Amino acid sequence: MSPESQASEALPSRRRRTPRGGRHRGDESFLLPPGSPTLVLAVPGPARRAGAEIAVELARLVEIEHTGQPAYVGHVEGAEAGLPAVLAGLRQERPDEPAAVVVPLSTGPDPALENAVRAAVAAAPVHVVAAEPLGPHPLIAEALHDRLADAGLARADRIRMMTMVTGASGFVVGTPGDAAAVRQAEVTSVLLASRLAAPVFTAPLADEAAVKAAADQLRAAGAAAVAIAPHLIGPEPEWRYVAPAAALIGAAHAAPLGAHPALARLAALRYVEALATALAD
Structure with a gap:
């Protein structure tokens, strides 16, 4: 099977949700086929740092609003919910595609976060790819x-x-x-x-x-x-x-962006972009 055929089968299709009021109106979400690579949010700092709960809420929004399958959170510092441990716990469902896509939880370039993500991806026992940061967008x-x-x-x-x-x-x-x-x-x-x-x-x-x-x-x-x-x-x-x-x-x-629905949508978008690139290579 050609890489193009693999990509067309593995990539999620878009679905239009029933229109709702408020800021969600018109949002598109993604429907992932069973066995699709896991989305993992890479979070700066340790799990017990103030603001860490935001990543958990964003992962929940990604699951509910966009991908329809579990999303995970991995912190780049500390042993608790550490990114390397999260990646080590994943299974390789399909040999011809990544087991996970790691999306850095940052609004732009963050060398420390990106270096930690690259190191965790390289050390993972399964095939993992890294996505781009959420912004600019x-x-x-x-x-x-x-x-x-x-x-x-x-x-x-x-x-x-x-x-x-x-x-x-x-x-x-x-x-x-x-x-x-x-x-x-x-x-x-x-x-x-x-x-x-x-x-x-x-x-x-x-x-x-x-x-x-x-x-x-x-x-x-x-x-x-x-x-x-x-x-x-x-x-x-x-x-x-x-x-x-x-x-x-x-x-x-103002307050930080927090678990804004736009960030959940961006995480799903970066996931799809990274997966498309990986399958096309």
């Missing part, structure tokens, strides 16, 4: 918008048919990682600025000078009130910088 901008609206810092998405007083007129997308992560987050910032019809700058959360410079630029451009939109899911160690960064520039901040 327009769905990240949608999730950032929702979290700002939840905090009363931006008007809610018009699709949700809500209105509220806007609490900020300029926004800093605070991102983890290095310069490469900031450059990729700038793609999301442009999309977010379009949604908010307001100026948005990007800065690394760990760099106080960069956060302050971004806030100064926003105020120089006429923003009367500045808010930070954390470009974080929740388990990342950089979450600890958000409150101090907001205090430094006299700004409010």
Whole structure:
């Protein structure tokens, strides 16, 4: 059988769910055939770090809303629910395809997480492939918008048919990682600025000078009130910088993205992309 035929048989088909109200309306989900590779979310930090429960909830959303089969969580630090142990517990159901696809739970490039994923994939006793991080993607901008609206810092998405007083007129997308992560987050910032019809700058959360410079630029451009939109899911160690960064520039901040439905959808999308690439090779 050719690789193209294998890919067409193993890849999930799309199904349209019955339309529902709210932000889920129009979402597509994936129907995986029995014995499809397992989706494993690779989570930064240990299982007992604050925010680790977000990964469990996202895995549940992936199962219910998209794949229809169990999704697992593996942490790249610590022995509890460790990624290597999760991969070691999987079985090779089909010899001609991976046993699992590991999706890094990050909004953009994270060298430490990606290195840990590569090491775990290489050491796994079964065939495993790694997917790309969740972002950048327009769905990240949608999730950032929702979290700002939840905090009363931006008007809610018009699709949700809500209105509220806007609490900020300029926004800093605070991102983890290095310069490469900031450059990729700038793609999301442009999309977010379009949604908010307001100026948005990007800065690394760990760099106080960069956060302050971004806030100064926003105020120089006429923003009367500045808010930070954390470009974080929740388990990342950089979450600890958000409150101090907001205090430094006299700004409010939104919650992390958390178990937003858009992230579950992205995890399923990255799974499908990685599986298609693996089967085509």
